[in-house]
Amino acid sequence: MTTPFQVDVDVDHRRCIVGAEPLIFHCHHYNLALQQALIDAAYGDFEPVLVGAAASVAHAQLTSLFAQGGVAGTAERARVAEELYRWAGFGTLALAGLGPEGGRLSTEHSHYALGCRAKQGVSKAPVCFFASGFLAGALAAIHGLPDGTFRVTHSACMACDAPACVFELTPAAGGYELYASPGVGALTTHAPRPIPATPVDYDGILGAVSGLPLVGDAHGTIDAFGVHLTRHFANYYNRISFEFLHRLSREYGEEGLAAASETLVEAGRVCAFNTFGGIMQSTEWNALIRPSLASREDWVHGMVAVLNAFGWGRWQVVSVSESDAEFVLHDDYESVGYRAMYGVSERPVSFLAQGGVEGLMTLVYLAGIEDAPTLDADFYTKVFSADVSYQATPTTSAAMGDAVTGFRVERVG
């Protein structure tokens, strides 16, 4: 089925761009873990950040798409927004009942509520901050109004066992923070490093994975690799991650910086464990990639080849063995986003990537991923609290002005 919007793939920079917004794959485990970090810091009042970050990317993207496609009527604009939301795996929205005066919307399909129930069970409080912000930003864009025009209340949530998620929108300013989305950001000309000898067909895997039909079904769900995937906004992740980092470090100094950094890296490990692990147990992996793998090092190469199709930038293995590894990332989305939003950073900020390379090495060399273990919370705790672990150290950071982001990963213990 064709989409009523244009999807651009920039293979050179490993980007997927829709309406001038870079979209990247992430699963419900990462989405919930990252959101939980901000909710846990209740003293920081992060709910307006979560909603505002979503409103800003939705408003920017849809405004761009409407201009790009000459979509002028509000009904057609609403259809584009609904389709985009469903296609990206966020759930479903029926926007027909909303107008320039706002309105009430309910849905039985919401990624964050679904993911929360699957991962954590019934929640004490609503969890669909992203959907709230998307709705507010989308409704403003549909009616040609500025971001921040609508206030949104998430009055019922399926994560709390409600029969549907309910959102009420009113034409009133406030309630969430306003941001300017930086779009794609400044990208570099990649100078790829030589790939160590491996039978893994990087280009073939990139082409095959990019061609998989990873789009939302009728319920706006992308069930793949044992997780609920989303084609999410890089600028959403970056905004909420870096606001979390900045606020905790500004208010609470070194302890705040350490707590925020550690939490963001942990979210990356959660992502690797569940998404990378799910991929390395999938029928697609077993059919397309596993037959070419002759060593554990090849498993690392194979997974890195796959995640070059995630929109995260160009990831490369410089060297890999059981004792250590080096990875280089060209235009990693965290560094590109940081520089576009805040300028040059004083410190490395590629937390997802740091947790990701640690998680990948752990899966391959400690968790026995080739034997298809059950990837549940107990196993996560077992492998990541063992005496032996992999620790990644940033060696370079594109956010700090280096040409690439690099990590050295070492086995400790």
Next chain:
Amino acid sequence: MTTEEGTLFRMLEWARRNGDVTTLKRIRVIVLPLTVRERIILDKVTPETAVSREYLSAVRAAIRETVGRECPV
């Protein structure tokens, strides 16, 4: 007012044993403002660390939230 030494250490040990690998990291974020006020570093707590009753109460609530059970210490 400080509590007897060791209570915080034993509470965190209980949380570590009964929670998952993310539990102590979540607790660190949840009680961060009070940790800074206590002038301690949560991942360097020893059996000799003494803290206020208010802080212990906050850690106890954070354990309940993250582990899902009341800490018996």
